[in-house]
């Protein structure tokens with residue numbers, strides 16, 4: 501299993517990965533993930549942020565993306581992460597999120613945000629360990645598959661504030677920059 505930047509050769513496997521995910525998990529990606537043209541266009545786009553996939557042979561088992569926000573928030577990246585249901589609980593989500601964070605910081609983004617459903621224990625634990633903290637709680641903000649209203653949490657990672665936090669997970673070393 502390795503994590504690689506998304507290239508054109510992985511797009512078909514990525515489409516298969518998205519097609520097999522439960523519908524509720526796809527909502528976190530916020531893009532037309534079942535449209536082949538959309539997914540293929542990702543491999544050639546050039547903008548800050550990026551997209552990465554976990555691969556096992558020819559199959560994609562996880563996906564992470566950092567999308568810069570538009571206009572006056574273009575210093576902020578939104579992180580999106582999803583792991584194949586059969587591969588969860590093995591540390592893959594953590595590795596993908598870590599890779600996305602390292603690359604986002606390297607590309608100059610100074611703040612990252614991620615939206616998680618408030619009761620999603622795995623996602624909360626994972627992002628908290630990477631230096632994300634709760635920044636907003638949006639009550640009754642989303643509907644789950646059965647139509648129930650759920651709270652949405654916005655977690656944020658402020659790059660300069662959490663530099664020492666990043667050092668503890670080895671990210672400063674990975675960037676080759678001394679922790680301040």
Ligand SMILES: CC(C)(COP(=O)(O)OP(=O)(O)OC[C@H]1O[C@@H](n2cnc3c(N)ncnc32)[C@H](O)[C@@H]1OP(=O)(O)O)[C@@H](O)C(=O)NCCC(=O)NCCS
Nearest residue numbers: 580581582583588589590591592593594621622623625626
């Ligand atoms: C959130 C998600 C990406 C986590 O992926 P994963 O590969 O299972 O995560 P990891 O195995 O790296 O686990 C990370 C941590 O979550 C916790 N965790 C894992 N599985 C858990 C579970 N079933 N219940 C509670 N906590 C759990 C653990 O603390 C784990 O850390 P550990 O290494 O100390 O055990 C995955 O559940 C997913 O795709 N969810 C749907 C989409 C989503 O919610 N995305 C997040 C917002 S964009």
